[in-house]
Amino acid sequence: MLAIVNSGMNRWHNYYVEGMNWLTQNVGIDGIYLDDVAFDRITMKRIKRVLTKDGHPGIIDLHSANQYNKSDGFNNSANLYMEHFPYINKLWFGEYFDYQKNQPDFFLTEVSGIPFGLMGEMLQDGGNPWRGMVYGMTNRLPWSDGADPRNIWKVWDSFGIKGSEMIGYWSENCPVKTNNDKVLATVYKKNGTALISIASWADADVNVKLNIDWKKLGINPAKATIMAPEVTNFQPAKSFTAKDEIPVSKGKGWLLIVK
Incomplete structure (x- = not known):
């Protein structure tokens, strides 16, 4: 299915959902990483249902580049995928996001996921670690572009950020x-x-x-x-x-x- 670009709703989605069901029940996966999605909200709901069946955690991690450009129709990723947000656990809105020039409102609404109850992480050029922390974000290993987030994670652990x-x-x-x-x-x-x-x-x-x-x-x-x-x-x-x-x-x- 990954080799086929298709549109909207069709029976391939049944095959995809059943594949997720098989992986959850037989392999025991704890979730999936999605690099952009081409299916609709109904399919996302079906995937979440099979991923969380029988007490499985069903974590869904959504990655996207900034699609506010001519090729992608000037539509930011947060707006494009908002219908899926209730079923997603975290965001990685990465390539082409400018963490140096964009203002706080952009970080809050279009990158962080916070207004929608989600966590986010940075990518492009290592992000901006100081600004990212205001939104609970670091970049991600191993795509850190020289900005290794493990030093910040150590501060989290020594402070005890869990439960704060x-x-x-x-x-x-x-x-x-x-x-x-x-x-x-x-x-x-x-x-x-x-x-x-x-x-x-x-x-x-x-x-x-x-x-x-x-x-x-x-x-x-x-x-x-x-x-x-x-x-x-x-x-x-x-x-x-x-x-x-x-x-x-x-x-x-x-x-x-x-x-």
Whole structure:
């Protein structure tokens, strides 16, 4: 079927769904990776049903290039595949996405998957690791283009990001903001500690101060420490106080642990 380009709905989809059913029941696959799709929402529902039968996890990972161009009809991938999103677990919207020039709203709505309850990952030229972290995104191995995400994953593990509450800059409840509207902050909150991701869309290097709602953060400011762990090819180790100005390079940012 992969060698045949077909359109819309036809009986090949029955063959495809039954193949997924056989793989789930006989091989025990835990999901599938889709590199663009040519079938409709009904077929996606059928695939999800057979993938999750008898308690199987049925993870569906959707990859696409940015299709906002002449050849693909100027239709962004998020818009093109939105009808499938209820049955998908994660997105990898990769090639031709510009992670350096595009603005925060583009990241949020057309790349991250967050407005639709999905996670996302980056690809083109290694993505932008600082901006990506504001949306919970890294790039993916082994297609990292020199930007190895494992160093950031180590910070996730040492902090204990699993089980934390992600509060994005777009939320009124985000307990940390900066004094520059071009430098955005997202918080990963746990009891007594938080991982703060800040990233810049400013046109030049800037210095910013953090505006922290300590009550929302659940941390006593008199005892708080703010520390940037060393992350290879991302940031040096450094300590700050809540009163310090934090230098932020153009197009970059920080991962800060408050406790």
